[in-house]
Amino acid sequence: MATNVQLLKDALRKEGLLYTPQRQIIWDEICKTDDHRDAEEIYFKIKQGGHKVSRATVYRTIDVLVKNNLVRKLELGDGRNRYENKLDSSHHDHIVCIQCGRIDEFMDENIEKLQDEIAKKYQFKIVRHIHQLFGLCRDCN
Amino acid sequence: MATNVQLLKDALRKEGLLYTPQRQIIWDEICKTDDHRDAEEIYFKIKQGGHKVSRATVYRTIDVLVKNNLVRKLELGDGRNRYENKLDSSHHDHIVCIQCGRIDEFMDENIEKLQDEIAKKYQFKIVRHIHQLFGLCRDCN
DNA sequence: TCTTTAATGAGATTGAGTCTCAAAAGTAAT
DNA sequence: ATTACTTTTGAGACTCAATCTCATTAAAGA
Incomplete structure (x- = not known):
């Protein structure tokens, strides 16, 4: 998990963005599984976990993660995007x-x-x- | 164009659906070009052409055409589906x-x-x- | 023609995603 | 630390493609 923190910090610095608790919570949640989940699922899992992060922040943060190659966006054509962390998976x-x-x-x-x-x-x-x-x-x- | 009529009639019969003026108008519009247009574009082109077909009917008919292999649905992941007729184009x-x-x-x-x-x-x-x-x-x- | 069944259209609804803007939190300089 | 400034957050409004509803209209069959 330590490296996850650093990876996020690096990405945020590169973008000129601040490192915040909310962004870490979102990135942690995405790293928890190797599933292909949509933003709503990620949002609700965070809520379930007892954290308070808004939907807008989830979407905004995911965009940053995608842009910085920490997360891959999957477009399966069913009207909602899914996401997977790229921590230890190579291209597929x-x-x-x-x-x-x-x-x-x-x-x-x-x-x-x-x-x-x-x-x-x-x-x-x-x-x-x-x-x-x-x-x-x-x-x- | 004669064959377009027949192709539509066959598809509708196969689905147990009726052949209607609206469905023919929509299929004709889709056959007019080899573009990749979304449902709204097709709907507005029909309107521009002076025909009165509702948005709901356009969407419903496109679904039938896709299901029956007359039209191909293109999902480019930008939030709207595009369509192309499969009249004389082979797979690509x-x-x-x-x-x-x-x-x-x-x-x-x-x-x-x-x-x-x-x-x-x-x-x-x-x-x-x-x-x-x-x-x-x-x-x- | 009469009866029944299917299709249509107008507008309401859905749902993922984005936007707005006031409030909160972080940063830097003094 | 306090102040001044900047960025982020959250609640909810908004967008937009697409779907659904249901009363009206059109078609098919007897």
Whole structure:
């Protein structure tokens, strides 16, 4: 947890923002699990934990964390963004069960390379990508 | 255009729905361009064209068209869904400029194959996927 | 034509996310 | 420490895409 404090402090300093209890509480909550939770879930978990942090602060802080690469925003196209901490997970994409909501992670070096080639071909400078497979997991199929 | 009428009629019959003037107007509007437009844009274009179709009907009809594979829903993660007709376009994914909003289409057979392999590895039965590259296009870079 | 069923439209509602602004907390200089 | 200044926070208003409701209208079948 000590490093979590430092990572947050560094990010905030880089942004010219202050280190505050609320921001630490939010970052801690996000680090607690490796789930893919939306902002409301994170907000309510913090509330449940007995802390008083406003919804606005949760959203604002998550934006800072995303911007500084501590958190990854997941857009599954269902109208709400989900977030995962990037503490010890390397780059990966997601494979989602449309039945039970289960989210697995995958990574394929070859696909990454092919993406780079496409970017070159279209003369785009890629800054991020979304790659999600939707279907039925083994249990639901 | 004659085939557009038939395609719609077939889809509606398959769903047990009635063929109505409003549904034809909406489908026609979507077929007019190869753009990636959101529901509001489509709704207003129809209004501009002098037709009276309600917003609710536009949304409802688009859902039917998507479900029946006449229209593809594009989720770019910016809070509104976009739609493109699938009349004469084969499968493709999208490469999006985060500066000017330009959307190009790409398709890579190898990536598709690798996706299938991932699905097999994770024992998922894939029904759809999202693959989007975001970055700066040549003009914006 | 009459009856029944489905579709439409206007506007209310939802829900995630953003914005506002007064109050609170932090920072720096004296 | 006190003051002066800046940033953050929180409560709730607001936005905007999308959905829902339900009375009215249109279509299909007998």
